[in-house]
Amino acid sequence: METDVKKIKKNVVLLLEEYGELKRRKEVGIELDENESSLVSSVKKHLVVLTKDEYNVLLLSYIDNEEELFDYTVRHKLQLSERTYYRLKDRGLMKLYEILPSSLFDVI
Numbered sequence: 001m002e003t004d005v006k007k008i009k010k011n012v013v014l015l016l017e018e019y020g021e022l023k024r025r026k027e028v029g030i031e032l033d034e035n036e037s038s039l040v041s042s043v044k045k046h047l048v049v050l051t052k053d054e055y056n057v058l059l060l061s062y063i064d065n066e067e068e069l070f071d072y073t074v075r076h077k078l079q080l081s082e083r084t085y086y087r088l089k090d091r092g093l094m095k096l097y098e099i100l101p102s103s104l105f106d107v108i
Contacts, residue, residue, distance in 0.1 A: 018039065054088050
């Protein structure tokens with residue numbers, strides 16, 4: 001079961017990183033194809049179910065992490081304890097896995 005949870009989190013992380021990359025491409029004016037646009041709109045729509053703290057952790061860790069910040073840097077930026085940071089991160093990833101359509105995970 002431990003491995004399944006790790007695989008699940010890894011898939012969600014890959015999806016969030018892909019979403020972040022597509023979002024940046026769209027912001028600079030690069031046109032996205034239909035599948036990419038669909039992925040961006042679907043992930044964006046589902047991110048609203050996260051709490052503010054869960055969203056901020058995932059945003060800085062995966063979506064807007066162009067500088068590839070380490071966890072401890074993100075944690076300090078958000079002024080969270082280590083335990084709280086990892087709880088929020090894990091809870092946010094699992095929430096997204098549960099609510100995102102499984103078809104999105106085939107794209108990555």
